[in-house]
Amino acid sequence: MTQVFYVASALAVVAAFLTVTRSNALHAVLYLVLALFALAIDFLALGAPFIAALEIIVYAGAIVVVILFVIMMVAGAAVSGEQERRWLPPRAWVVPSLLAGALAVLTIGSLAAGGGQAVAPTTIGPREVGAVLFTTYLIGVELASVLLLAGLVGAYYLGARD
Numbered sequence: 001m002t003q004v005f006y007v008a009s010a011l012a013v014v015a016a017f018l019t020v021t022r023s024n025a026l027h028a029v030l031y032l033v034l035a036l037f038a039l040a041i042d043f044l045a046l047g048a049p050f051i052a053a054l055e056i057i058v059y060a061g062a063i064v065v066v067i068l069f070v071i072m073m074v075a076g077a078a079v080s081g082e083q084e085r086r087w088l089p090p091r092a093w094v095v096p097s098l099l100a101g102a103l104a105v106l107t108i109g110s111l112a113a114g115g116g117q118a119v120a121p122t123t124i125g126p127r128e129v130g131a132v133l134f135t136t137y138l139i140g141v142e143l144a145s146v147l148l149l150a151g152l153v154g155a156y157y158l159g160a161r162d
Contacts, residue, residue: 005045012038025071029064036060050126066152073159 015035022028036059043052133141 002045005042008038008041008045011035012042026068029067029071032067033060033064036064047122048124050124050129054129063148066148070152070155070159073155 012035015031015038019028019031019035022031036055040052040055040060043049043055
């Protein structure tokens with residue numbers, strides 16, 4: 001199961017990299033779906049099938065559909081590609097690249113030093129997830145829902161025809 005985890009993790013990292021480097025928004029969304037499915041496989045490998053199902057249903061299903069609707073409402077693919085090239089010049093990638101490199105060095109160093117304790121996988125059911133989400137993390141859940149609503153209203157406003 002460890003090999004499955006590492007293969008899926010590598011696939012998720014590559015797909016996430018391709019998501020942020022594509023100039024065509026539709027291609028970026030497809031790579032995002034691939035990354036989300038790879039993360040769901042990681043959750044399955046860690047023994048969290050409920051979180052894996054939530055990853056697919058909520059993120060790969062609902063959120064990606066909302067993103068596709070926003071892409072369709074705001075602009076066409078030809079316009080967005082050129083606009084993204086103007087907004088993201090190569091110098092904008094310097095700091096994120098340095099941070100990603102630092103993360104890679106720390107991760108490889110931790111693995112080489114034998115870091116990371118083995119954790120016995122436990123099954124967490126929907127009741128436990130719901131109890132934690134709506135008690136301990138209630139403010140975070142509500143803030144995320146308001147943020148998604150604001151993004152949807154903003155996309156509708158930007159896409160509205162005069």
